[in-house]
Amino acid sequence: MTPSACHELLPAEWLSGVPSAPLPDGETVGDWIAFGDAQTGQLDKANGRYVDAIGIVERCHDRDQEAAKRATRGFFGRLFG
Amino acid sequence: MTYGPSLPLKIAGAVVIVLAVALILSLGMCRDSRQEARLRTEQGEAATDSGKDAVATLGASQGKERAIDDMTAANDKEIRNAKGADAAVDPAVRDAGIRSVCRRPSAANDPKCLPRAAPR
Numbered sequence: 001m002t003p004s005a006c007h008e009l010l011p012a013e014w015l016s017g018v019p020s021a022p023l024p025d026g027e028t029v030g031d032w033i034a035f036g037d038a039q040t041g042q043l044d045k046a047n048g049r050y051v052d053a054i055g056i057v058e059r060c061h062d063r064d065q066e067a068a069k070r071a072t073r074g075f076f077g078r079l080f081g
Numbered sequence: 082m083t084y085g086p087s088l089p090l091k092i093a094g095a096v097v098i099v100l101a102v103a104l105i106l107s108l109g110m111c112r113d114s115r116q117e118a119r120l121r122t123e124q125g126e127a128a129t130d131s132g133k134d135a136v137a138t139l140g141a142s143q144g145k146e147r148a149i150d151d152m153t154a155a156n157d158k159e160i161r162n163a164k165g166a167d168a169a170v171d172p173a174v175r176d177a178g179i180r181s182v183c184r185r186p187s188a189a190n191d192p193k194c195l196p197r198a199a200p201r
Contacts, residue, residue, distance in 0.1 A: 020188035030166030067123035
């Protein structure tokens with residue numbers, strides 16, 4: 001895969017981001033505290049996607065570089081590599 | 082009287098030199114095309130491995146997000162069962178809270194944030 005195509009491995013829906021937790025009716029203290037926790041869960045999802053996306057693209061670039069190195073090895077490099 | 086190499090010998094020598102140059106050039110071109118073929122093969126294998134890696138990573142990501150949702154549901158239950166959870170919130174601060182969250186782009190599609198149609 002060409003380095004410019006590595007980002008195409010990521011799902012299109014990730015571009016839309018992780019939505020906010022649903023707003024509560026907000027009538028009680030419990031409503032708002034539960035909303036705060038749910039919102040933190042959505043933040044965890046967003047952080048997870050960021051780390052996973054970076055990992056997918058970085059590993060893809062590394063494989064491309066290794067492929068180019070292997071392809072340009074000389075006879076003895078291929079023999080003993 | 083002696084002379085240099087005969088004409089046929091000179092022609093044969095020139096032909097040998099031309100053939101040698103042609104052989105060296107063609108070996109160089111063969112090496113380039115073999116290297117290109119190796120590069121295509123290696124890049125193809127790298128692309129396949131990257132695809133598999135992406136599928137595995139995305140599968141794991143979905144599993145992690147399901148686990149997050151499960152934790153949210155469990156935490157919600159614990160919070161609402163805690164003492165004081167039923168305490169009423171003043172409507173003014175409730176409305177301010179909803180307005181604040183609705184200013185965030187990530188909440189743009191929440192039904193409570195969508196503009197209400199004007200009454201007819």
